Amino acid sequence: MKKITNYENKKVLVLGLAKSGVSAAKLLHELGALVTVNDFKQFDQNPEAQDLLTLGIRVVTGGHPIELLDEDFSLIVKNPGIPYTNPLVEKALSMNLPVITEVELAYQIAECPIIGITGTNGKTTTTTMIGLLLNADRKAGTARLAGNIGYPASEVAEEASTADDIVMELSSFQLMGIQTFQPQIAVITNIYEAHLDYHGSRDEYVKAKWAIQNNMKKSDCLVLNWNQKELQELSKKTKAAIIPFSTKEKVAGAYLADGKIYYKEEYIMLATELGVPGSHNIENALAAIAVAKLKNVPTDVIRQTLMIFSGVPHRTQYLGETAGRKFYNDSKATNILATEMALSGFDHSSLILLAGGLDRGNSFDELIPSLKGIKAIVLFGETKDKLYQAAVEAGIKKIKLTENVQTAVGEAYDFSEKNDTILLSPACASWDQYPNFELRGDAFIQAMHQLKDKEK
Template identity: 65%
Template sequence: MKTVTTYENKKILVLGLARSGVSAARLLHQLGALVTVNDAKDFDENPDARELLSMGIRVVTGGHPADLMDEEFVLVVKNPGIPYSNPILEKAMAKGIAIITEVELAYQIAEAKIVAITGTNGKTTTTTMIGELLNQGLDQGQAYLAGNIGLPASSVAQQAGADDVMVTELSSFQLMGIIEFHPHIAVMTNLYEAHLDYHGSREEYVKAKWNIQKNMTKDDYLILNGNQPELVELSKATQATVIFFKTTGDVMANAYLDKGQLCYNGESLMAANEVGVPGEHNIENALAATIVAKLLGVSNASIGDTLRHFGGVEHRTEYVGEFAGRKFYNDSKATNILATEKALSGFENPQTILLAGGLDRGNEFDDLVPSIKDLKAIILYGESQAKLKKAAEAAGIAQIKLVETLQEAVLESWTLSQSGDNILLSPACASWDQFKNFESRGTTFKEAVKQINDKK
């Protein structure tokens, strides 16, 4: 990592722990800063705070006292999820104190090239694809995954060397807290409406996402989704060299879908239906990842081979396995209608049984009707069961089954299916009625599939 002396003997507040806060606190302490950590969780229930205290770092726990900002801090490093309405942050802003997120620290110490990925959907899959493409195809160095994918960027930046690449997934929350952060390559997978409770408006959400390119120059590359007119328009407002990917439309693109082939600069790389994960959204992800790989010197043959064997990301149209001719897919991450629509785009409905349900957000499911027409069957469970049944009836699905639990839904899907069918968990709902999170729901699905297979 680069030698940085900026923070020596400077008072810095790290607001909020979790992985990124712990990483930032450790790094700043290593760089000679006078670090104070503030976390809402009580000290007795806060192993991270106890560990940092043992290192000689000051910790303040059990709340966020605004009078902390009466001290002479020169910088606040905030957990991305803490809103700017937090009293400490409001006071810091009033005093003109800079507020950053941990990815800014990562940039300051990084020797590796940085590839940054953001967007509303597809970030994690695209980040993972890029990592695999580079690790299969780079002549020297390796790719490290970092950022919102679960590995703090400031920790990864300490490991990655000058020949390496940091493939960094970034949320809108993280991008609000950058000052000098400057990726060599940035990807915007798509833009939809999201996180309005945090940002207040779609305009502010888009503004946060667009921060990814604010320090880029003509020597850097900004990869955008040419299917989206909004991103085509935004492309006019950047200094970076823009490269588009597209599956439809007439925008000029370097990576595109043509007659069922993934193409780059006029050359066919592979058949689109050979990509290891199904769905049009994953074709977009593959095209975006391909551009990054080509910019960094990966061969066409290596790209094709890697994408054919790409197994997806856990809980995101994850291929679970084939049992007695039935293929099972875990798309537990689909917590809304749009995500389920995208998942279904990769399957032939007459050979597909959909498992859906959970906790809705007060919405109806009318928008799902076009995507679920002609399904072989739909199996519904959880609190949103009645609303989903109404949509299934409107779609004219012949077999609509209601069960209490996800485990029962898996068992019913086995009964209704035959060799050649796809069984897809893509709930279109949050998980919180029966599970603590979508990961737990997806794990339960996979365990239920395994149990049935073991019995057959």
């Protein structure tokens, strides 16, 4: 990493722990900062804070006392999940105290190029694809995944060498806390309405996403989804070189035409050769191909890598077969749009859908067109009655209400025949029954394995 000295003997407050906060605190401590960590969780229930204390880092736990700001800090490094409406954060900003997120620290110490990926949907799949493509035929160094994908960016940047690339998934929350962050290549997969409870308005959400290119120059490349008019308009407001991708028209980048994928008129592969189904995954692949081409990955390597890519856990993840039934885990589909995208990749006549979850007060009328022709649907959670009405409107004949994901798998199996597909794509958040979408997906996988055991 770069041995920067601008934090030596500076008082820095790390606000909120989790993985990124722990990494930021350790890095700043190593860089000579006088670090105070403040976390809401009580000390006796906070192993991360206990660990930092043993390193000689000051910890304040059990709340976010505003009095901390009397201590003349030079900087706050904020956990992305803590909103800017937090009283301590609001007070800090009113004092003109800089508030950054850990990805800004990562950029400041990184010795290698950074490829940043953001967007409403498809970030993790696209990030994973890019990492695989850049490592597939690599002669020196490694493409290292970082950021919102689960690996603290500052920790990865600390370990990376000049021969590496950092492939960094970035949320809107993280991007609100950047100052100098400048990726060599940036990708915006798409922009839809999301996280309005955090950002307050769609305009603020879009502004946060668009911040990924704030410091980019004409020598940097910005890969944009040309299917979206909004991104086409925004492209006029950047200094970066634009590399478009599209499933609808021929563009000066990556595109789909007559079922074939091209990059600047060079044939890459058939869309049907991609290892993951769905029109959304074609878009993800186009974005990844654009990055791979910019990094000079050979075409045959791109094709071979994407043919065997089977998806990211909980994101239209192919789990294999049980008694001739294919199982797909798309627990990450926590909204209607994500489920619509997943459904676009399957033959509805042989599809059994599992859906339901937290009731956020919305109807499912938008989902009805995507449900038409589905063989059967099994519904669970707080939204099962609302989804039942949508399924009836869509003309689905076989509908079953059940308790949870585990019981839904058994019901779906009873509806199914050999060569059918059973898909978990809930169209809802998990929090009515499961702490997160990962545990919901794990429950689906476990139930599938129990079916397998019965078959033996």
